[in-house]
Amino acid sequence: MFGQGLIKGLSITLKHLFDKKLTEEYPEVKPNLPDSFKGSFMLKVPKCIACGLCANACPNNVIKIESEKDENNKKKLTGYKMMAERCLYCGFCVEACPTKALLWTKEFENAVYIREMVNLDLFSSYVPSPDDEKPAKPKKQDEETAQAS
Amino acid sequence: MLKTQELTLNMGPVHPSTHGVYRCVLTLDGEYVRNAVNHIGYLHRGLEKLAESRTYSQFIPYTDRLDYCSGLANELAYVMAVEKLMGITEEIPERAQYLRVICAELQRLASHGIFVGSFALDTAGMTAFFYAFRERDRVLELITRIGGNRLTPNYMRIGGVARDLEEDFFKELKQLMDDYDAAIDEYDGILTGNEIFQSRTKGVSIVSKEMALDYGFTGPNLRASGVDYDMRRDEPYGIYDRFKFEVPIGETGDTFDRYVLRVKEMRESVKIIKQALEQIPEGPVMAKVPKVIKPPVGEVFHCIENPKGHLGFHIVSDGSTKPYRTRIYSPTFVMLSAFPEMAKGTHIMDAVLILASIDIVLGEVDR
Numbered sequence: 001m002f003g004q005g006l007i008k009g010l011s012i013t014l015k016h017l018f019d020k021k022l023t024e025e026y027p028e029v030k031p032n033l034p035d036s037f038k039g040s041f042m043l044k045v046p047k048c049i050a051c052g053l054c055a056n057a058c059p060n061n062v063i064k065i066e067s068e069k070d071e072n073n074k075k076k077l078t079g080y081k082m083m084a085e086r087c088l089y090c091g092f093c094v095e096a097c098p099t100k101a102l103l104w105t106k107e108f109e110n111a112v113y114i115r116e117m118v119n120l121d122l123f124s125s126y127v128p129s130p131d132d133e134k135p136a137k138p139k140k141q142d143e144e145t146a147q148a149s
Numbered sequence: 150m151l152k153t154q155e156l157t158l159n160m161g162p163v164h165p166s167t168h169g170v171y172r173c174v175l176t177l178d179g180e181y182v183r184n185a186v187n188h189i190g191y192l193h194r195g196l197e198k199l200a201e202s203r204t205y206s207q208f209i210p211y212t213d214r215l216d217y218c219s220g221l222a223n224e225l226a227y228v229m230a231v232e233k234l235m236g237i238t239e240e241i242p243e244r245a246q247y248l249r250v251i252c253a254e255l256q257r258l259a260s261h262g263i264f265v266g267s268f269a270l271d272t273a274g275m276t277a278f279f280y281a282f283r284e285r286d287r288v289l290e291l292i293t294r295i296g297g298n299r300l301t302p303n304y305m306r307i308g309g310v311a312r313d314l315e316e317d318f319f320k321e322l323k324q325l326m327d328d329y330d331a332a333i334d335e336y337d338g339i340l341t342g343n344e345i346f347q348s349r350t351k352g353v354s355i356v357s358k359e360m361a362l363d364y365g366f367t368g369p370n371l372r373a374s375g376v377d378y379d380m381r382r383d384e385p386y387g388i389y390d391r392f393k394f395e396v397p398i399g400e401t402g403d404t405f406d407r408y409v410l411r412v413k414e415m416r417e418s419v420k421i422i423k424q425a426l427e428q429i430p431e432g433p434v435m436a437k438v439p440k441v442i443k444p445p446v447g448e449v450f451h452c453i454e455n456p457k458g459h460l461g462f463h464i465v466s467d468g469s470t471k472p473y474r475t476r477i478y479s480p481t482f483v484m485l486s487a488f489p490e491m492a493k494g495t496h497i498m499d500a501v502l503i504l505a506s507i508d509i510v511l512g513e514v515d516r
Contacts, residue, residue: 005342012338013276022283036312038297059207090210090303095311104297 038089039108043080043122047101050075054093054102060086063093080123085115155183158497162191166271166501170511173488173504180497185489189482193515200475205231205442206307208475213301215477216513219260219456221252221292224305229386230451230462231307234444240436245309246388247429251322252295252304253453254418254425258329259288260456261411261418264508265336268408271505272349277340284332287325294318308438323426329419336412350405354491354503357402364487367480368458369414370507373399373407380454391428392421404499404506411508443470450478457481457508479513 024031033039050067066079094102102122112118161172170191176184196215200208212227213220232238262285269277289299295314296302304311340346356366361374371378379396381389397413399406446468452461458480467473484507491507492500 002344005338005344005347009276009339009343012335016280034294034297036294036297057207059203059210088210088303089298089301091297092207092210092303 033106033108037106037108038091038104039106040104040110041082041084041094041120041122042103042105043126044101044103045077045080045123045126046128047099048077048080049099049101050077051098053096053098057092057096059090059092060088062087077123080121082120082122084110084120085118153179160500161188164501166267166505170515171509173492173500175492175497175500177497182492182495182497182500185492185500187485187488189485189511189514191515192511196516197475197477200472202471204470205444205472208472209305209307210301210303213303214512215479215516216260216455216457216460216481216510217300218263218510219256220301221256221295221304222260222453222455223460224303225249225253225387226451226453226455226460227462228305228307229453230449230464231442231444233451234447234449234464234466235307235438235442236445237308237436237438240308242309242433242436243430244313244432245434245436247425248310248314248434249305249387250389250392250425251422251429252292252310254422255288255291255322257418257456258415259285259292261415262288264411264505265340265408265415268502268505269340269346271501272346274340274343274346277336280332280335280339284329291318291322291325294321306435307442309433309435313434319426322422326419326423326426330416333412333415333419341409341412347405349499350408350502350506351403352401353404353499354495354506355401355403356487356491360487360490361402364490365483366458366487367483368454368456369410370407370458370484372396373410374402375399380452380459386451386453392424394420404502407506407508441470443468452478455480457510457513458484460513477513477516479516481507481509482514482516485509485514 050065052065055061055063055065062083064079064081064083065077066081067075067077070076091104094104110118156177158175158177159172160175162169172188172191174186174188175182194214196211199211203211209224209227212223215223229238232241262281266278266281266285269275269281292302293299295318296304296311356370356374358375361371361376366374366376375398377396377398380386382394382396394417397410397417399410444466446466448463448465450461450463452459459478460480461478463474463476463478464472465474488504488507491503495503
């Protein structure tokens with residue numbers, strides 16, 4: 001019978017009329033994001049050893065690291081800039097970090113009014129917290145990485 | 150005496166169904182399409198050239214941007230090509246192989262979900278669009294758990310996958326797969342059986358077996374024309390030979406067949422994921438690959454069955470850390486070239502429908 005399919009379709013929509021609403025009330029209710037979510041970046045400055053692996057891993061030359069050598073001939077971070085306007089959000093830098101100093105945050109509302117404000121200065125925007133003070137030692141596996149590259 | 154003349158009309162670049170990335174110059178005789186000329190290149194980013202200045206692993210996130218509706222599947226194609234070049238295809242751990250199959254089939258569900266939704270929208274079926282995107286969004290949420298982004302996950306690595314997935318993910322995936330069949334029944338109920346939808350799509354732009362082969366159609370569009378060929382079954386790559394699934398075949402090759410076939414394929418993808426979830430072993434997810442990838446001198450071509458057709462990568466290596474040349478064989482570029490012939494003689498309202506039925510993604514056409 002012609003029209004059978006139409007009636008079947010309408011019965012499906014009618015069923016859904018009384019369903020629970022699926023719409024996310026976004027600005028009022030924030031989405032529940034998984035731990036692996038790639039939002040923005042965070043750098044735990046005391047943990048960073050300025051090895052430059054993140055800058056090497058980046059496909060797009062996003063990361064600019066400035067460092068100087070102190071009296072023990074040890075590298076010390078003096079600047080960490082991310083040209084986030086070029087960033088692909090691929091996560092190779094976070095994966096490459098041997099001391100887990102560079103991390104993802106769940107902050108995703110990254111839109112700004114002025115183009116330059118997209119770029120991140122992770123060194124100067126760092127807020128000290130007591131957990132970060134001890135610089136973790138790089139593991140064996142990561143020393144191999146450093147040699148290989 | 151009534152005088153008629155032909156009218157030239159630009160469909161796109163700012164047309165709702167081409168959204169700024171594709172233009173087609175139609176020559177109209179009244180409401181009938183007499184001629185159509187493709188204009189592409191609006192989304193050209195030079196990915197093939199970019200590949201030459203990136204190392205082998207650094208190019209993986211770029212492949213996400215090819216066909217942005219099926220990022221994980223593109224990554225898989227590229228990664229498998231590099232593995233073939235390095236000769237480590239046999240060394241990929243079992244668990245990684247299963248995770249790859251799950252990822253690729255999830256992405257197929259998401260991509261076909263877009264097709265069903267946008268195809269319904271082009272026939273002015275708003276409700277079906279929302280139903281299709283409802284499931285697709287659940288798939289994308291799972292992909293966010295896999296890779297952290299909805300469309301560009303960057304999860305595949307040369308030699309395996311980036312990380313193992315947690316137990317929670319599999320639980321949610323299982324739940325989604327249990328719900329999926331009912332959801333596809335809904336698409337069938339609201340669209341496939343709908344008489345208005347059928348009269349809009351049946352018999353429109355019939356692509357014969359010969360024409361499909363002549364133009365080099367691949368994937369669902371080829372099968373809709375009645376050619377029984379699926380790479381997953383006929384030339385299995387990875388571990389696809391371990392799964393039991395059917396390859397649906399279309400009869401006439403009209404737009405309706407191209408739609409129905411994709412809905413049928415979604416059911417098969419659900420079957421494959423269910424089997425993979427049962428069989429998946431524990432173990433490592435990454436093979437032992439050197440950190441700096443230097444494949445031997447030589448070249449390789451590898452293609453896989455992407456949601457939209459055969460996506461292939463031809464990589465030429467000169468033994469250094471960067472490829473000498475990367476060539477991307479994209480299925481929708483090939484199939485879009487058949488659009489003028491498919492659209493000739495049809496009604497102008499059908500032209501949009503035919504374009505949607507090819508399932509083009511301009512990110513892949515222009516590269």
